[in-house]
Amino acid sequence: MIAKCSAAAALSLCLSLPAAAQSEVDSGRQLYTTHCFVCHGPDGESIPGVNLRSGQFRRASSDDDLSKIILGGIPGTGMPPTNLAEPQRRALVAYIRSMHQGAKEQGSGDAVRGLAVFESKGGCLACHRVGAKGSRLGPDLTGIGSLKTAAYFEQTLTNPNDSIAPQNRFVRVVTKQGVTISGRRLNEDTHTIQLIDEKEHLLSLSKSDLREFELLKTSPMPSYKTKLTQQETSDVVSYLLSLKGTQ
Numbered sequence: 001m002i003a004k005c006s007a008a009a010a011l012s013l014c015l016s017l018p019a020a021a022q023s024e025v026d027s028g029r030q031l032y033t034t035h036c037f038v039c040h041g042p043d044g045e046s047i048p049g050v051n052l053r054s055g056q057f058r059r060a061s062s063d064d065d066l067s068k069i070i071l072g073g074i075p076g077t078g079m080p081p082t083n084l085a086e087p088q089r090r091a092l093v094a095y096i097r098s099m100h101q102g103a104k105e106q107g108s109g110d111a112v113r114g115l116a117v118f119e120s121k122g123g124c125l126a127c128h129r130v131g132a133k134g135s136r137l138g139p140d141l142t143g144i145g146s147l148k149t150a151a152y153f154e155q156t157l158t159n160p161n162d163s164i165a166p167q168n169r170f171v172r173v174v175t176k177q178g179v180t181i182s183g184r185r186l187n188e189d190t191h192t193i194q195l196i197d198e199k200e201h202l203l204s205l206s207k208s209d210l211r212e213f214e215l216l217k218t219s220p221m222p223s224y225k226t227k228l229t230q231q232e233t234s235d236v237v238s239y240l241l242s243l244k245g246t247q
Contacts (some may be wrong), residue, residue: 014047027088028095029155033162035082035092042152042163044099053099053149066093095192098151108150109231114239117232122224130243137184138221139168145243157228160219170220171195173205174212181205185215 036044044052056058059074067089073081084092118124127138156163171193172182185198193213194204207213224233 004087015141024091024094025098028098029151030082030093031088032095035084037162039078042155042165043148044096044151052096055095063090063093063097066096089161095108099149107131109234109236109238111235111238111242114237114242115234117228117236118239121232122228122236127221136196137198139184141240141243143243143245145241148240150237154233156221157233157236158223158225160221160223161217164219164221170216172212172214173210174208175205176211181210194230 028043032040040046040050040052044050049058050056057066060069067086069079070082070084070089070092124141125134127135129136129138129140130142139172152163157195167185169185170182170186172180173193175181181197181203183195183203185193186202187194191208192204192206194202196202224236228236
């Protein structure tokens with residue numbers, strides 16, 4: 001989507017835009033995952049100087065500007081043209097708007113009920129940590145409510161493969177001795193990789209000691225699309241939005 005611009009570009013603009021129909025936003029979310037996610041990230045914050053979540057842009061002051069950038073790209077930058085029909089561009093802009101609006105949301109569910117689902121039926125502490133409780137295998141969620149939106153949480157709960165961040169990807173390696181290890185990648189350089197395995201052990205492995213190395217494309221997190229009711233999902237989203245730091 002809206003890629004990195006030159007330092008001489010116009011000042012950032014915060015857009016205040018009206019709500020869009022939910023169906024259009026949903027369509028835009030899928031388009032964002034396909035065309036924009038890799039560069040802009042799950043919350044639109046991965047390009048310096050551009051923050052889709054907070055409505056911060058450098059070359060856009062209206063929906064029409066955004067639509068033109070989507071279609072034609074920005075010459076001389078990493079923003080490529082995207083050949084989408086006008087209705088698709090409109091849906092994508094609607095989703096970008098919803099990201100900005102979602103940042104202000106408190107959630108439509110009940111956070112107290114959401115905590116109960118999170119810790120019991122959801123089984124989330126088996127992989128995630130909140131405060132002093134839970135596992136370190138998955139990302140720590142203690143302050144996640146200050147970083148993500150309701151739309152992001154809903155997407156993650158229902159379609160985790162579409163929202164996994166690059167820094168949270170899991171890897172599978174096989175050593176030259178035939179030992180298979182799976183875990184979440186914490187750091188990687190030319191010669192080594194650091195990960196936390198399924199038993200929460202921190203490991204640093206030399207790539208020269210590996211005979212296989214695979215970056216997994218799917219998330220180990222299950223989809224809760226059919227495991228939770230719509231109300232339970234809303235409650236969990238509200239609970240996650242309430243996580244602002246110290247627990």
